[in-house]
Amino acid sequence: xxxSSSSFQMGQLVADKHVRYILMAEKKKESFESVVMxxxxxxxxxxxxxxxxxxxxxGSVSVDEVVSWLMTCQHESGGFAGNTGHxxxxxYTLSAVQILALFxxxxxxxxxxxxxxxxxxxxxxxxxxxxxxGEVDTRFSYIAIxxxxxxxxLDKINVEKAVDYIVSCKNLDGGFGCTPGAESxxxxxxxxxxxxAITGSLHHVDKDLLGWWLCERQVKxxxxxxxxxxxxxxxxxxxxxxxxxxxxRVHWIDxxxxxxxxxxxxxLENGGISDRPDDAVDIFHTYFGVAGLSLLxxxxxxxIDPAYALPVDVINRIxxxx
Amino acid sequence: MGQxxxxxxxxxxxxxxxxxxLESDPLIxxxxxxxxxxxxxxxxxxxxxxxxxxxxFWNQDHKLxxxxxxxxxxxxxxxxxxxxxxxxxxxxxxxxxxxxxxxxSSGVSCPxxxxxxxxxxxxxxxxxxxxxxxxxARKLILSKQNQPYGFTEELRLSRLVLSNFxxxxxxxxxxxxxxxxxxxxxxxxxxxxxKESELVESIGERSKMNYRAWYHRCWLVSYMTIEQVxxxxxxxxxxxxxxxxDSSCFHYRRRLMLRVLEPLKVKGSNDNDKTEAHKIWMEELxxxxxxVIRYLGREALWLHRRFLSLTWLMYFCGNQSSETGECIVMNxxxxxxxxxxxxLLQSSMTFPDNKFEDFQAQALHASVYMLxxxxxxxxxxxxxxxxxxTEKLKCxxxxxxxxxxxxxxxxxxxxAAKHNNDC
Numbered sequence: 001x002x003x004s005s006s007s008f009q010m011g012q013l014v015a016d017k018h019v020r021y022i023l024m025a026e027k028k029k030e031s032f033e034s035v036v037m038x039x040x041x042x043x044x045x046x047x048x049x050x051x052x053x054x055x056x057x058x059g060s061v062s063v064d065e066v067v068s069w070l071m072t073c074q075h076e077s078g079g080f081a082g083n084t085g086h087x088x089x090x091x092y093t094l095s096a097v098q099i100l101a102l103f104x105x106x107x108x109x110x111x112x113x114x115x116x117x118x119x120x121x122x123x124x125x126x127x128x129x130x131x132x133x134g135e136v137d138t139r140f141s142y143i144a145i146x147x148x149x150x151x152x153x154l155d156k157i158n159v160e161k162a163v164d165y166i167v168s169c170k171n172l173d174g175g176f177g178c179t180p181g182a183e184s185x186x187x188x189x190x191x192x193x194x195x196x197a198i199t200g201s202l203h204h205v206d207k208d209l210l211g212w213w214l215c216e217r218q219v220k221x222x223x224x225x226x227x228x229x230x231x232x233x234x235x236x237x238x239x240x241x242x243x244x245x246x247x248x249r250v251h252w253i254d255x256x257x258x259x260x261x262x263x264x265x266x267x268l269e270n271g272g273i274s275d276r277p278d279d280a281v282d283i284f285h286t287y288f289g290v291a292g293l294s295l296l297x298x299x300x301x302x303x304i305d306p307a308y309a310l311p312v313d314v315i316n317r318i319x320x321x322x
Numbered sequence: 323m324g325q326x327x328x329x330x331x332x333x334x335x336x337x338x339x340x341x342x343x344l345e346s347d348p349l350i351x352x353x354x355x356x357x358x359x360x361x362x363x364x365x366x367x368x369x370x371x372x373x374x375x376x377x378x379f380w381n382q383d384h385k386l387x388x389x390x391x392x393x394x395x396x397x398x399x400x401x402x403x404x405x406x407x408x409x410x411x412x413x414x415x416x417x418x419x420x421x422x423x424x425x426x427s428s429g430v431s432c433p434x435x436x437x438x439x440x441x442x443x444x445x446x447x448x449x450x451x452x453x454x455x456x457x458x459a460r461k462l463i464l465s466k467q468n469q470p471y472g473f474t475e476e477l478r479l480s481r482l483v484l485s486n487f488x489x490x491x492x493x494x495x496x497x498x499x500x501x502x503x504x505x506x507x508x509x510x511x512x513x514x515x516x517k518e519s520e521l522v523e524s525i526g527e528r529s530k531m532n533y534r535a536w537y538h539r540c541w542l543v544s545y546m547t548i549e550q551v552x553x554x555x556x557x558x559x560x561x562x563x564x565x566x567x568d569s570s571c572f573h574y575r576r577r578l579m580l581r582v583l584e585p586l587k588v589k590g591s592n593d594n595d596k597t598e599a600h601k602i603w604m605e606e607l608x609x610x611x612x613x614v615i616r617y618l619g620r621e622a623l624w625l626h627r628r629f630l631s632l633t634w635l636m637y638f639c640g641n642q643s644s645e646t647g648e649c650i651v652m653n654x655x656x657x658x659x660x661x662x663x664x665x666l667l668q669s670s671m672t673f674p675d676n677k678f679e680d681f682q683a684q685a686l687h688a689s690v691y692m693l694x695x696x697x698x699x700x701x702x703x704x705x706x707x708x709x710x711x712t713e714k715l716k717c718x719x720x721x722x723x724x725x726x727x728x729x730x731x732x733x734x735x736x737x738a739a740k741h742n743n744d745c
Contacts, residue, residue, distance in 0.1 A: 039453050
């Protein structure tokens with residue numbers, strides 16, 4: 001079982017190139033991919049800006065430009081859309097709040113309005129809908145809880161019921177799905193564990209059983225998959241790893257092999273990180289790759305909070321001030 | 323003129339063409355993006371030689387191909403047309419609701435604006451299926467019209483979108499919204515459930531381990547009668563046997579089986595239910611064993627076995643509805659079960675040539691399976707020690723150690739602690 005990591009030259013994180021890739025990505029709008037991603041520009045902005053902050057380069061974007069665009073996405077209801085002229089949804093509302101948190105600009109928000117929008121989406125059984133159209137998913141529970149916690153408004157919802165609902169989505173394998181009885185999925189597990197962590201309810205998790213499921217996600221190449229029998233993908237470096245950290249079982253996987261896998265997914269020439277080695281890069285995987293390296297304490301990358309998905313200094317600034 | 327841009331007029335013309343194609347053939351059941359060079363090949367295959375062949379759209383036998391050369395322009399113009407129509411529609415709606423509050427009937431209905439929004443959102447969603455605002459606009463209009471025909475047609479559109487974007491979450495979510503609307507106002511969803519189940523299976527055929535598709539099928543389970551649950555178990559068995567790596571399909575079976583178990587967890591459940599459930603578990607365990615032996619090293623099959631064995635021990639081996647494995651009473655039935663599992667474990671660990679990855683994977687999955695069961699039911703450990711013997715147990719643990727050392731260390735710690743406590 002001796003690791004062979006000493007026998008090959010470990011690649012390096014080409015941080016400068018990733019920064020340039022992110023700054024350029026915003027300007028390239030002529031590919032089909034960028035046209036069909038237009039509706040979730042708010043998520044894209046969060047992924048890009050958080051990556052820049054983790055690499056200590058947030059200063060290279062114009063705060064005013066981002067914030068003034070961001071505020072055009074807010075609706076009367078208080079919720080945010082993925083882009084100007086689109087409908088609001090909690091998915092984009094959390095990203096908007098996270099971006100403002102990065103820039104230390106939360107004070108420009110009408111906190112009462114945003115938190116009422118989010119709290120208004122809680123259902124009788126404790127679950128959350130994503131918007132007025134009623135689809136329920138534990139992802140939305142996480143978003144609501146994370147968002148309200150950043151805004152210090154958790155008292156606006158019934159936390160106990162919210163927790164009970166999440167616990168009802170636990171499976172016999174220790175994982176969680178999007179609703180009760182749905183298949184365990186690493187992304188959903190992150191959401192459920194994250195929500196339980198923020199609300200101080202991790203005692204509901206069978207940490208050994210869930211840790212078992214999560215560490216079985218590591219495949220031979222060192223990468224992590226999101227479900228059994230799937231290929232590894234850089235984005236699960238974030239979802240699986242952050243969950244393992246929150247339940248204190250991260251030593252159950254081979255971290256050195258995972259670092260190598262993420263580094264192998266870089267485009268060394270033009271920057272950006274892809275899902276698997278030699279695939280096309282995108283902003284989503286660039287964020288999750290860098291965030292994964294941050295959790296793995298890679299040198300030169302700022303520490304990220306595994307539950308809030310924001311740099312630790314940002315979260316400290318928010319939570320430690322009244 | 324380059325591929326990236328075309329004049330506004332040309333772009334609108336393109337959108338008109340696209341919408342015309344959709345309108346003139348309401349039976350289109352499949353859409354795809356294809357390279358223009360394929361148009362002539364497809365024409366030859368279809369044996370057609372249309373006089374004025376379009377270079378943008380190919381439509382034969384209700385299969386629609388859209389040229390990849392025009393995708394960007396078409397998508398941009400569809401988005402623009404939709405957002406403009408939606409703005410106009412909302413402005414009109416707001417204006418007429420103001421009239422109504424002033425008790426003056428506006429007298430203006432907006433069927434034209436509605437149909438504009440519907441037309442452009444349809445075009446847009448066939449190109450960009452995750453465009454949530456377009457689905458929402460359709461929900462708004464459909465719920466106002468509240469016509470059964472409208473909802474059935476909407477099922478058809480979302481099916482068409484899924485033919486090209488089978489993983490699109492907003493499309494699946496929209497489908498669930500339609501089904502809820504239909505079952506609220508018009509009919510019980512029993513008939514829809516069967517059709518939906520078939521849809522997921524056919525999509526599962528083209529798109530392996532599609533979480534969103536299989537989640538949709540799991541979502542249907544809560545709407546099923548117990549008869550339908552049993553039928554579904556039977557129906558999806560063949561498919562599962564042919565797709566042994568599709569863990570999502572096996573999860574669907576677990577969801578169905580847990581539904582069968584539900585009435586048994588209630589006190590005073592009747593014996594017939596119990597016999598039926600008992601039979602289902604026995605059959606599934608036997609069938610799973612056949613598959614495990616036939617298809618070596620398949621993670622999905624071994625994970626399914628973890629579930630089957632754990633629930634078998636929890637609910638059937640003389641143990642009444644114990645929610646956790648903690649209070650399981652060891653008895654003769656469990657002894658026989660464990661004997662059989664040990665036999666399977668041993669046969670999975672003897673292979674002719676360890677150079678083959680499949681054999682190695684099989685040995686690992688079998689060993690981890692056994693260890694996982696003891697993690698859930700610690701009483702099994704002593705049984706395993708007794709029946710397997712120290713040497714063979716060591717061999718099992720070594721196999722785990724090679725691939726997942728942390729699991730083993732952790733498990734040994736627990737047993738050591740337990741052993742100390744017992745002493």
